[in-house]
Amino acid sequence: MIDKLEAIKDRFEEVGQLMIQPDAMADMKNYTKLTKEYGELEKIVKKYEEYRQVLDNIRSAKDVLETEKDDEFRELAKAELDDMEPQQVTLEEELKYMLIPKDPNDSKNVILEIRAGTGGDEAAIFAGDLFRMYSLFAENLGWNFSVISLTDGTVGGYKEIITSVTGEDVYAKLKFESGVHRVQRVPATESQGRVHTSAATVAVLPEAEEVDVEVNMGDVRKDTFRASGAGGQHINKTESAVRLTHIPTGIVVECQDGRSQHANFDKALTVLRSRIYEKELAKQNAEISDQRRSMVKSGDRSDKIRTYNYPQSRVTDHRINYTVYNLPTVMDGQLGDFVEQLRIAENAEKLQEG
Numbered sequence: 552m553i554d555k556l557e558a559i560k561d562r563f564e565e566v567g568q569l570m571i572q573p574d575a576m577a578d579m580k581n582y583t584k585l586t587k588e589y590g591e592l593e594k595i596v597k598k599y600e601e602y603r604q605v606l607d608n609i610r611s612a613k614d615v616l617e618t619e620k621d622d623e624f625r626e627l628a629k630a631e632l633d634d635m636e637p638q639q640v641t642l643e644e645e646l647k648y649m650l651i652p653k654d655p656n657d658s659k660n661v662i663l664e665i666r667a668g669t670g671g672d673e674a675a676i677f678a679g680d681l682f683r684m685y686s687l688f689a690e691n692l693g694w695n696f697s698v699i700s701l702t703d704g705t706v707g708g709y710k711e712i713i714t715s716v717t718g719e720d721v722y723a724k725l726k727f728e729s730g731v732h733r734v735q736r737v738p739a740t741e742s743q744g745r746v747h748t749s750a751a752t753v754a755v756l757p758e759a760e761e762v763d764v765e766v767n768m769g770d771v772r773k774d775t776f777r778a779s780g781a782g783g784q785h786i787n788k789t790e791s792a793v794r795l796t797h798i799p800t801g802i803v804v805e806c807q808d809g810r811s812q813h814a815n816f817d818k819a820l821t822v823l824r825s826r827i828y829e830k831e832l833a834k835q836n837a838e839i840s841d842q843r844r845s846m847v848k849s850g851d852r853s854d855k856i857r858t859y860n861y862p863q864s865r866v867t868d869h870r871i872n873y874t875v876y877n878l879p880t881v882m883d884g885q886l887g888d889f890v891e892q893l894r895i896a897e898n899a900e901k902l903q904e905g
Contacts, residue, residue: 552643555650556599563592587658595649602642609635651901656757656832657723662825663755666711667704668731670749673738675704677859678751680882681732682712685725687884694718699818700806706739713822715758722757727893729755730854736861746862750855758821759828766824772796773816778807795819802826857889871896 566589569575576582608631615628665681667674689696694716701712716725733750741747778792792807793815804826806819858867864878866889873892875881881889 552646552650556595556602556646559592560596560599563589563596566592591653595646598642598646598649602639602646605635605638605642609639647902648898651898654723654726656726658720659722660715660717660758661721661725661755662699662713662758662822663716663725663728664711664713664753665709666752666754667709668750668752670734670738670747672704672706672708673734673741673747674708674749674751675710676706676708676739677732677734677749678710678712679704679708680734681751681753682709682714684882684884684886685714685716685728688886689716689718689884691884692718692724694721698808699822700808715818715821717758722755723894724890725755726757727890727897728753728856730856733855733858734861735858754829756822756825756829757832759824764824764828764831766797766820766827770798771823772798775812791815793819795823797823797827800827800830802830868893 566585570582570585570589575585612628612632612635615624616632619625619628663685665678665685667678670677686696695718697715697717699713699715702710704710731750731752733748735746735748737744738747738749772795774794774796775790776792776794777790791812792805793812794803794805795816796803802823804819804823806815806822808815808818856868856870858865858869859878859882860867861878864876865874866878866881867874868889871892873889875888877885
């Protein structure tokens with residue numbers, strides 16, 4: 552571990568030197584990568600320096616115990632050793648986890664897509680409940696939540712809603728949410744009081760920047776049309792809605808949330824870029840052998856990942872067999888327990904691989 556940490560410290564110093572070169576900012580793409588790498592390495596280097604200081608203190612205390620005859624000095628050294636040795640163990644564990652290869656997308660913003668699945672009107676209502684859950688989760692973390700496009704359900708909720716979520720480490724906390732979410736409850740539309748099972752799918756796409764995906768606009772067909780739904784006279788009388796079609800992949804994106812065509816175009820392009828990026832990520836993940844594919848984050852939208860059982864007030868994550876009996880609290884955006892348990896499971900997998 553020390554060899555790895557020394558190599559990281561050397562790279563940290565090298566990156567620091569590269570950033571202060573006179574022509575460093577001439578290539579902004581490369582400079583952005585360097586600043587990001589510097590910030591990530593700095594956290595590890597600071598923790599490593601703290602660890603080295605603790606090791607030095609332990610060595611000094613042991614030297615005193617071996618050479619010093621004065622009982623008072625020996626007692627002080629013994630007390631310091633008792634204090635420092637647990638710190639050494641804690642710091643070693645922290646460093647071990649910091650050395651786990653980080654998902655390069657963890658710091659990205661995301662495009663969050665929620666769609667009603669099986670279950671008709673109840674599925675659309677549940678999709679609305681999930682949207683509210685994620686909105687409150689984002690609000691608790693100080694993230695920004697912005698609707699890009701939506702299609703209302705017949706009796707409430709959404710057939711589909713696509714949002715942009717921006718903030719600190721958004722993908723790191725939401726990446727485990729992709730998949731099928733199942734609900735078991737008596738629907739508001741059910742007159743007989745029977746429990747039904749419905750589902751909604753969630754897709755979490757890391758928001759791709761221009762440096763990640765270069766979209767040739769010659770490959771994109773742009774169509775404009777009048778927006779539907781709420782928005783007053785202006786939004787329905789002008790062709791402010793935008794549809795983008797990426798001809799090579801067949802990916803189609805619509806945006807009609809903003810009042811201006813320009814704003815809708817920018818939002819639609821962001822989603823298009825992210826979907827192309829996700830397609831490339833999926834291709835890379837498919838190349839990973841079944842033995843090494845993560846059980847926690849497969850990225851397969853058809854995987855049933857979580858059940859919300861209202862009669863039992865139970866929420867179960869099937870990937871890690873983790874169950875809580877506080878469903879109302881979870882639906883009010885308190886997802887922290889699930890995020891943490893899934894993160895621990897992912898780190899355990901990576902450590903095992905390592």
